Amino acid sequence: MTDTSDPDGESAGPDAGDADGDTKAGSGEPVVDAAEVEHVAELARVRLAEEETETFADQFAEILEYFEALDEVPDLDREEELVNVMRADEVEAGLAQEEALANAAETEDGFFKGPKVS
Numbered sequence: 001m002t003d004t005s006d007p008d009g010e011s012a013g014p015d016a017g018d019a020d021g022d023t024k025a026g027s028g029e030p031v032v033d034a035a036e037v038e039h040v041a042e043l044a045r046v047r048l049a050e051e052e053t054e055t056f057a058d059q060f061a062e063i064l065e066y067f068e069a070l071d072e073v074p075d076l077d078r079e080e081e082l083v084n085v086m087r088a089d090e091v092e093a094g095l096a097q098e099e100a101l102a103n104a105a106e107t108e109d110g111f112f113k114g115p116k117v118s
Contacts (some may be wrong), residue, residue: 032060 037056041048072078097110106113 031064032057036060 034053034057037048037053037060041056064069101107101110101112104112
């Protein structure tokens with residue numbers, strides 16, 4: 001993988017953009033170029049054909065556009081004080097052991113008895 005950009009971070013030239021015009025704002029360089037796709041593929045240990053590299057570059061550019069759209073979402077003011085709308089827990093009397101076991105098919109020593117699991 002070779003870096004085609006200038007060490008100062010400027011684009012490699014006027015023809016650095018791709019055919020679709022997907023370029024970084026005002027810089028003339030592609031949003032995602034083939035070298036970046038190849039680098040990501042290398043990190044993921046995936047082999048890509050040349051056609052796939054171009055396809056993925058376009059798809060990555062589209063994905064990045066979606067992230068840019070998120071920057072345009074306005075911040076909303078939070079409600080400062082949240083109120084718990086649930087009622088407080090109240091302790092109530094439960095069933096006595098005999099009442100709980102009353103409908104059990106089998107019991108043993110005051111517990112439910114179930115089938116053996118092998």
